[in-house]
Structure formats: structure tokens, C-alpha cells
Amino acid sequence: MAKALLHSYSSLATYPTFPKTQKSPSLQLSKLSEHRATTTSLKEICKNGDLKRAFLSFTSFFANQSPPPFPLDEAYSSILDLCALKKAIEQGQQIHAHILTSNCAFDSAFLSTKLVFMYGKCGAPMEAQKLFDQIPHRTIFTWNAMIGAYVSNGKPYRALQLYREMRMLGVTPDACTFPCILKACAGLIDLQSGAEIHGLAIKCGFGSFLFVANALVAMYAKFNDFNRARQLFDRMVVKEDVVSWNSIISAYSANGQPLEALRLLREMQKGGVSMNSYTAVGVLQACDDPSLIKLGMEIHAAVLKSSLYLHVYEANALVVMYARCGRMDKAARVFNKMDEKDNVSWNSMLSGFVQNELYDKAVGFFHEMQETGQKPDLVSIINIVSALGRLGSLFNGMECHAYAIKHGLHSDLQIGNTLVDMYSKCSCVSYMERVFYNIPDKDLISWTTAIAGYAQNKCYLEALRKFQEVQMKGIKVDELMIGSVLLACSGLRCTSHVKQIHCYIMRRGLFDLVLQNIVLDVYGDCGDIEYASRMFEEMKDKDIVSWTSMISCYVHNGLADEALDLFSDMMHNGIVPDMVSIVSILSGAANLSALRKGKEIHGFLTRRDFGLDGSLASALVDMYARCGTIDSSYKIFNRIRSKDLILWTSMINACGMHGRGKEAIGLFEAMKEANLIPDHVTFLALLYACSHSGLIDEGRRYLELMKNEYQLEPWPEHYACLVDLLGRANRLDEAYKFVKSMPIAPTAVVWCALLGACRVHSNNELGEIAAHKLLELDPENPGNYVLVSNVFASMGKWKDVDEVRMRMKGMGLKKNPACTWIEVGNKVHAFTARDRCHPQTQEIYLKLDQMTEILESEGGYVADTKFVLQNVQEEEKLKMLHGHSERLAIAFGLIGTSEGTPIRITKNLRICGDCHVFTKMVSKFFKREIIMRDANRFHHFNGGVCSCGDFW
């Protein structure tokens, strides 16, 4: 019996190093049986997957017997398999070393193949290759192990190369070769090789092997050839293998067909096949949208029910699913309960925070990760850098950049692209440039990010230059890149560039809906209403964004009337407005002071249960204020529980435009109490409020507060408010000194404020200086020419007036005609000067004559023709004053509204001095409150006085 055993063992192993022992046969025999028993027990331990015990057993018995008395192939083999399974490369390397030193068997193709396999599984394909190259007699197992090593380590091309080499040597693949090499074809999306190898598999008779068929289904799914994949799946006779189901379910999931994936899951379960971790992950992938969260939760429940232990892959997929559905709370709960977390778990949470725009939380989590000793890897850095960019945290972003350099991650393309984005979002163009230039192989994303970065940082020309470079280099251009290029065109306000790009995309066939909407939007931004509306008309499939873009285009270009009409059209077309469109149309209603329209929209919001939070509340506050009903603004404002900075700012601004400076200050102080930190815009609203209420000391104090306490560098607009304040108090010299002492160069708005004050206080000398500066700094704004020519006219300098008008004409600029709106009934009525287009025109002029007569006889009104800023006869001047658009609107208001109701009108330019006197008197003698919004502010006329205190 013992002899037979010895015989069988020695025939199994013909190794040159087989120990030639001097000991007696009986001793030899007992040693051998002990060896056999230990090997058997080791194999058993390995089978159970306990690496620690297996290793202990191996080292304690075999390791210190050098050279080992008997061949250890079986022991090596089973422990190497276990190392491969557990991806335990360190232990694998120890075994490798042991094999080398034991000097027993290394030329065995069998163990070498095992080592190749182990290194492949442990993610060390190069180690595997080194061994593979040294093996002189390769079996099909050896080839398979090496091909597999390449495939499972993301080197499908080398796998295919090796396969071809093998075929050239005349080696015939076996069944196990096919799944591997088919996966390589799938990874390469190499349709031709895939089909060829599919053919060979059939020829070899392996086509219907379950393993092979599963790989084929997966491959065709990867090729997006769903017909073929489904055909192969449906043709499988036995559908009891869960892997087959997993292949097809995952394929549908990955292809954005979640419902089909879930339908197949149900079908599988009905067939009595129960799901495993792969199935769970596959279907969880399908639930990547908040609308599918219910299904996701069902799967979560099913997974919990099927086993007590949550597999890492399953848990990670759950984290990802909840994150994608916007439920970070649930994602965190799964994460916190995980027994075993890997880097994917941490990174999935981190990216979840980023995807859900919780950047602060992402940063906090990143710190937690480091404190726990979890080392950030490439993916972590990509996520955190992206979050820091969005937070504008330049300093922390640079720290991460340093970390990436230190860990050799900075040469990675994705890291480079993310860094470009981060520096761009932190407005750090020079660093952005440096990172961009240092990316060796820039891809489409690198270029797009850089172009977007330039455009967002207002380096429009540089953005266009980069786009030129892209074209010259023949780099691929996609819709996203064009989007950023168009942003640059929009920033330049250059329609001709937009038209060029428009043609470019038409030629290239890049015109998707998003891009069409951007083109429309950009035409609007450039003020080219004609092209915008033509674009809008030509669009076949308009979505809410298209409609909103067109509406905003009208609003921004002073065509609020058209905007309101289009909004109604949109509703009639069954398009349901969203937040953005509502905010935009509210601004349109506000521009026209169309209170009734505004209220209508407000009513719509209430009926539709739109939550009045965020930008919607602010837009309503603004709309009511600009429509003259600041009380309604207050109502909205007071109703919102958690007020954000924008809401407070809107309310402060509302008070400002109504000359309620003290109230604005009160709000500002209350806001500080609520622990909100004011920004530039808040201070602008506050200073604006101070200036319109003549609160000089307060204005000065808040400008200082802004600089010193909040470390905010004032914009020219902030300085302009102070200039306005000083000017209003007729402290013009002080105002001029202030302008000269500004730490930044005064811009057009500052000179404009000074010029306005000079006009009111007839300071000709300073007025001339300001006028020249204004035209020098902003020569393309027709409003400035009008203002300057009016100042010269009021000085009686008609020659200068003519010169300014000539210059304006030479620039091809046209003055905006004066226009006044009034909402009567459900309609906004517009009047221009000496307008005779209104259907009730006769009545209106009759009323106006009557009004003037009463004011002359009872109020002693005498028209002051110095406000007619044209060099014409006196009589003509009187006629002109008489026909000013605001008077026509007031007359119409008196006819069209019942006694005692306030008259609200809106004018696109500043009200003239004579009309101001006239309106004050109307408010007194006709006992009407008149609320007028002009280009600059609100005037509340009541009982013969105006809230502006005669300064505007």
C-alpha cells in the first residue's frame, strides 16, 4: 500500500530536484504520509478561502524545510489560487520567492502558469509578462492566463496582440480562450475581430458553451448591437444561469434602458433564478434618476432580504444609486453601515456630494477621509478639485494641486483637465493657462475647459483664439465646445461672430436643441432681436428653454410687451412654465410696471403650488417694487421664513428705489442680526438707497464698513453712489475731489453721476469735464450722448449740442425715443412724444388741454422751456413740452381709471424738469397719487410734493 503510494507520487512528479534522501524507506514513508496529510488539509483551508490560516499552515510546515523533502506543487498551486482570488499580491510574491529558493520545479509550465495567473489577478500584468516571457514551453493554459492578465488589467489591445501571436504559432484556442478574448474585443469595440472570433468559436464547436455565449452577449451589448445581443440571449436554451441574465440586464442598464433592465429582472425571478451581487449592481445602475428611486429602494430591500452580509460592490452600487437620485442622506446611511469600505466606497460618497452640488460637504468628507487614514487616490483628487473649483477656494485648490504633484498624479490627463477647470472657476487665468500648457496630450475636454475658462473669465478674444487653434490643429469640435465659443461671442456683444459660428454649426451638422437654444440666447444678448426671433421661428422642437430664451431676449431688449404676449402664447401651446421662465417674465412685467400682469403670474404661482423660495421670492419682491407697490413686496418678504442674501438684497433695493433710505438701513441691520454676510450687490443696494434718500453720512459710513469690516473692494458703481450723494447736496467740488481720490480709475458710471449733479445744480465748468470723460470712456452708449447734449443744451451751448449729436450720428447710434407706459384694464398702453396713435387720442388731448388750463389758472403753472433741449423757436418748445409722453399717459390715466385710484406710469428715460413740476401739480389739483418710475428711480407724487425731493 505504502509502496504503491510512493510509486504513484513519484510518477506524478519528475523534478530534477527531487530529494535523494539517505534515510531509511520507512522514515521516508512516514514523512511522506505526513506531507500528504498537510497538503490535503492546506487544500481544504484554501478551499474555504481563509488566506491567513492557509498561509500560517503553509509557512509553519513547509517553509523551513529547504529544500523540501517532497514536491510542493499541489500546495503551491492551491495557495497561489487563493492569493489570486483574494488579490493578495504580497503573499503571492512570498510564494513566488519560496518557489525560487526551494529550487524545486520552477521550470514546470504548470507552476509558472499559476504564477502568471496570480500576478494577472493581483493587478500586476507586467510581472505576469516577465514570467510569461521566460516560459519556453507554453501550454494553452499559459496563453490563456496571460491573455486574461491583459484583459482584466485594462490592456485589451495587448491581449488581442498576444492572441494573434498565439494563432500565428499555430496554437489552437480552447473553450476558455474565447470568453477572455471576446472581452478584449468588447473593450476595444473592435467589431471586426469580434465577429471573426465569434465565427471561430462556432467553428470550434464552442459557440453554445454557456461561458462563451455569455461573453458573446456581453460583447454585442458593448458594441451597442442590442439586436444581436438579445437574439443570442433569447436563443439560449437553458436560462438557469444567473450570469446570462446579468449580462443582458447590465447591458440594458448601461445603455440607459432602466425599465427594460427591471422587466428582465422580474422575468428572471419568475423563472426561479435568484439574483446575486452582480444582478443587484446591474439593476441598481439602472436607477440613476430620482424618478426611479422607488425601484432602487425595492432592490435595496431585496438585497438585504437575500443575505445578511452586504457585498462591497452591492453597497457601493447602493451609495451610487442614492447619490444619483439626490438622496445623500440614504447614501450616507448605507456607507456608514458598511463593514468593509474600499476606495470606491469613499470616492462614491465624495462624488455624490459633488454631483449634488454639496461642495462644502464634499470638502468636509474629504477631511474625514484623511483623518480615517483613507489615502486619497486619483479619483478622490479629481472630485475634490472639482468641488474646490466650484467653491472658488483657490488656496485649497492649490494645496490639492501640490498633493497631486507630490504623488505623481499631476501628469494624468483627467487631473490636468480638472485643475484647468478649478483655476478657471477661481478666476485664476494665469495658473489655468500654465496647467493647460503643461498637459502633454490635450484632449477635446482640455480644449473645451480652457475655452470655457477664458470665456467665463471675460477673456473673450483669447477664447476665440483658442477655438481657432483647435480648428487649425484639426481637433474634434463638439456641441459643448461651441457652447463656450458662443458665450465668448456673447461677451463681445458681436453679432457677426455669432453669425459665423451659427453657419459653422449648420455646416458641421452640430445643431442639437441645446445649441440652438444657446444661439437664440446669444443673439438676444447681442441685442439682435431680428435674428433671435428668426431663429426661434425656425426651430422645429422648442422646449421651455427656447421659449424662455426668446422671452428673456424681449425683456432685455426693452420689448416687455412682446415678452408678455409670448408668455401667453407659450401657455396656450401647453408648455408649462418653470422657475426660470417665471423669473424672466416677472422681470418683463416689472419693466413695464405691468402690475396686473405681475399679479396674474403671482396668482398662477399660488394656484400651481410653486414654492415661493429662492429666486422666485426675490423676483416677486422686485416685481412688486418696480410696479410701485412696495407694500406687496414687504408682504412677500415677510412671508418667507428662511430669507437668503438675495431676498434681503432685493428688499433693500426695493426700499432704495422708493426713496425709503432709513427703512433700507433698518433692513440691512436686521439682516446682519440674522448672521447673513452682505456681498457687493447688497452694499450697492444699500448705498443706492442712501443716495436716493440723501443720507450722506450713512452712505459714507457704509462705504467704509464695506471696505474695512467686510473686506470688499468697492466697484465703481459703489463710488458712483457716493458721488451722487455729494452731488445731490450740491457739494460738487467735494464730489469731484472724491472722484479724483478713488483708488481705482473712475468709470463711465461715476462720471455719469457727477454729470447728473452738475446738470441739476447748473455747474457748467465741472459738467463739461464730466461730459467729456463720459463720452471718452463709454462712446457706444447712445444714452450718454443724449445726457451730454442735454447738459450742453441747458447751458445754451447749442454748438456743442450739435457737435455731440453729429458724433453720435457718426457712430451710427440712435437715441432711444422717449416712451411712457401705463397699465389700464388688462392692457399696457404705450405713448411716445406727441403720439396720436392711441384709439382714444382725441379724448386724451382734450383732457390734457383741460388739465393744463386748470394748472395755469389755479396753480400758476408756467411751462419752463429751458427743459426743451433743442434749438427751436419758443412756440415750438411749448408744443413739445405739451406733448411729452408722460403727460399723455397721465391724461389717459385720469380718463381710464376711477377717482382716487393711484396712477402708475413708467418711463424709459429720466423725467424732465418741467414734467416733474407739472405732475406735482396734477397730484395736487386732481387729488391723485401718481407713482412714476423713470429710468433712474421712483417718484411718488402726492399733494403737490414728490418723494424724490426734486433731485433725480
Add this chain to the structure above:
DNA sequence: GTAGGGTTAG
């Protein structure tokens, strides 16, 4: 005596 197909983060 080996192996082979289906999953997670960007």
C-alpha cells in the same frame, strides 16, 4: 491538476 463569462468611483 489549472483557467473562462456578468458588477462599483471619474
